[in-house]
Amino acid sequence: MDKKQYKFDKINLGHGSGGIMTRELLDGIIFKTFDNPYLNQKHDGSIVKIKGEVAISTDSFVVSPIFFKGGNIGELAVNGTVNDVAMCGAIPKYLSLAFIVEEGLGANEFIEIVETIKVTSDKCGVKIITGDTKVVERGKGDKIFINTTGFGEVHPKAEISSDRIKEGDKIIVSGYIAQHGMAIMSQREGLEFESTIESDTTNLNFIIESLLNNFGNKIKLLRDPTRGGLASTLSEIATDTNNGILIHENKIPLERQVAAACEILGLDPLYVANEGVFVAIIDKDVETEVIDLMKKDSKGLNAICIGQITNDHRGKVVMQSGIGGKRIVTPLIGEHLPRIC
Amino acid sequence: MDKKQYKFDKINLGHGSGGIMTRELLDGIIFKTFDNPYLNQKHDGSIVKIKGEVAISTDSFVVSPIFFKGGNIGELAVNGTVNDVAMCGAIPKYLSLAFIVEEGLGANEFIEIVETIKVTSDKCGVKIITGDTKVVERGKGDKIFINTTGFGEVHPKAEISSDRIKEGDKIIVSGYIAQHGMAIMSQREGLEFESTIESDTTNLNFIIESLLNNFGNKIKLLRDPTRGGLASTLSEIATDTNNGILIHENKIPLERQVAAACEILGLDPLYVANEGVFVAIIDKDVETEVIDLMKKDSKGLNAICIGQITNDHRGKVVMQSGIGGKRIVTPLIGEHLPRIC
Incomplete structure (x- = not known):
């Protein structure tokens, strides 16, 4: 027009x-x-x-x-x-x-x-x-x-329900986290970084359709970690289903300059909003095939398994750090980045 | 709670x-x-x-x-x-x-x-x-x-479409107009009237269901004249369908104190928002039965035929006044009562 x-x-x-x-x-x-x-x-x-x-x-x-x-x-x-x-x-x-x-x-x-x-x-x-x-x-x-x-x-093959999650199920993240929140935050605060961080806003419907076409009810739960970030989404799943969740810090996909921006601003990327990332909880038998399929799609190039469902520490998310320590990941309390979406 | x-x-x-x-x-x-x-x-x-x-x-x-x-x-x-x-x-x-x-x-x-x-x-x-x-x-x-x-x-019997409107169809209004807008307006302006005007906000789904059960496709168009009031809704219908609409001023259901409040504030009730009134355009053969049915429902006690579809003055709404004169009813221009709904 x-x-x-x-x-x-x-x-x-x-x-x-x-x-x-x-x-x-x-x-x-x-x-x-x-x-x-x-x-x-x-x-x-x-x-x-x-x-x-x-x-x-x-x-x-x-x-x-x-x-x-x-x-x-x-x-x-x-x-x-x-x-x-x-x-x-x-x-x-x-x-x-x-x-x-x-x-x-x-x-x-x-x-x-x-x-x-x-x-x-x-x-x-x-x-x-x-x-x-x-x-x-x-x-x-x-x-x-x-x-x-x-x-x-x-989808005729979909059977998405948090009730179906069980020990051993794998937790897949589709790509780099914290991009949207850091794009908004750096712009809002007028901060200048070496290179510019862009929002990851994109549509995930076709990659999800493809996963459901290929793996049907092996895909048990799908969530997009927007407000509150990956930490809040995983905490909600752990609380609501009374399962334990174990994730590995060094598997979490985080772009170098987003990590740097988070450090400068004192923000934990686990709590920063995403707009083009999803979490899939899947049957462990199809882990490799799911990741292979996702990596063929432009929306899943950096897909990775970050952890699994466990019978330990029910209702809680525990993160294992790169050097072996463990800490509980709590949901976001209060406001981190207002009006991020 | x-x-x-x-x-x-x-x-x-x-x-x-x-x-x-x-x-x-x-x-x-x-x-x-x-x-x-x-x-x-x-x-x-x-x-x-x-x-x-x-x-x-x-x-x-x-x-x-x-x-x-x-x-x-x-x-x-x-x-x-x-x-x-x-x-x-x-x-x-x-x-x-x-x-x-x-x-x-x-x-x-x-x-x-x-x-x-x-x-x-x-x-x-x-x-x-x-x-x-x-x-x-x-x-x-x-x-x-x-x-x-x-x-x-x-509704399985519904065939609501402005394309089905034709000359002779009757225009039914379900009840007193301008109540919601005048309730908000008098309160917002801190005006005091002899008695209090209340919003007519109510649900119209059951009376509509009853009309469709009984008269099916004889009910041709249904609209609720909210923002812009009855005048704007009728004008839109006339313009969109390129039919003429003739209405009679002395048939328009208007409560005495609402009429008085409109006069005091210099507002035309035809343009004041309603939240519990609907307009039905119906086949002329069922006029009496439709009104009888509506009057049995608490949401249609004051239902009345205010006019009809005509081949004259296509695309325009004309109102015949109580003393016989005619004027064109234009849609609302600009803002009458902001944030009424």
Whole structure:
């Protein structure tokens, strides 16, 4: 879309009124960008067909800044919800899209975000089928918040359930951790590093589909460690299932410059948010084959087994350090990096 | 829930961290209140079964004040989305629920809203199946914003489509208009009227289901005139379908004190938001039976035919006044009452 053609410089309260200005925003930007038969119904909702069981997930995105190295809030809002649906063992199909815009947001910025949502949703193979736009007064929001809710068809071979986890199951991490959080953090704090760290925001639905196609119910649990990082996700799994988890520090995939940035800022990468990484807990019999398959996919090049489920220290995550010591990994307490997603 | 038992006075950034404090908020308030097998999966999403076609609708609620005469933002967030799903000709079944909380919101207020959501969703017969909680810094939000996305099964007899509207179809309004907008407006402006005006927020799904059971595809279009009011909804229908709409001013159901409040504030009730009213465009053959059925339901006591579809003045809404004059009803331009829902 030629941004110059759009008739407003800034979003104002009238665009959230439900009247002519709302309609102009919808017709001029939203319907034009996403043009599909679902949205074109122009009703309060949309009607779709979904086969079998439906996986549903919702997330609001409040990341600050809204544009960051490696992406923007729109890309995050699509990938984040697509990934949550995929983690249910499902094939994401549709997204709803709801904006809460602060009065004064530049029309150019809004259009750039909307266009990113279009490109990202196309990459994921999902359609934007219904939406909402609200505008709040200056100082009552922060540029833009986005809610996406995703719907997918549960994969016929999927049997994702934390109840199925047992001793010996392997814990696979798909790639380098802490990239998204450190990209936001370094930008927000105006810190300069030798080279730039980019958010890892990406869609994981196709690599998950491929794993389910090939390994079916040998894939027992899938989670994407976003807010709270890998440590919080593993701690939740240990607590909820009352299993022990043992991980090896020297196996955790961490890029050199991200590690350096964490050190400078005094942050533990285990607690830093990821937006393009997943954890799979799998039957130990398929460890090698799963990792081989993942490494053939651009989203799993650095896949690695970081540990296993154990009957020891039930309900807790224990990390073995490179030099042999062990420590308990607790979940994140309080706030580490606010508004990271 | 005994609010005193909850361990925090105020919501703070840690409650949105994804770590232990988030989990305490979820376990202590959300999971305890909504306790159902879908939410108890405690996964990033939820898996449900839906028969046939699925109707999906999303809305973010940013109403200010969050507590108002006749309801609160939580009640609005459930009824609003349930009604949008119903307007698609569907039976609402499930809701996702996403909060964006401003740091400092009282835990008591949050719990009251969550409990209202529970009571309201039970009344509607829908389950809260998945959710999200984000917290933003003071001054970057406004107490609480809520997104709900609703899913329903399309009614087997429903054939809701604006393409099916034709000359002679009748336009039915289910009850008194402008109540919600005037309740918010009078409270926000600190205005005192002789008696208090309450929001009409309510769920319309059961009356819609009853209409579809009895009249099937004779019900051609359903809309709830929220933001922008009755005038904007009718204008949209006229524009989108290129039909003419003729309505009669003296048929429009308007309560005396709401009319008075509109006069005092210089507002046209046709543009004021409703949250418990719907418009049905129906085959003229069933006008009397539809109204009779509606009047037997507490949500349709004041149902009335306000006009009809016409081949004249295509794309426009014309209102005939009590004394015989005619004027074009335009959609709302700009902002009338910001943050009404």
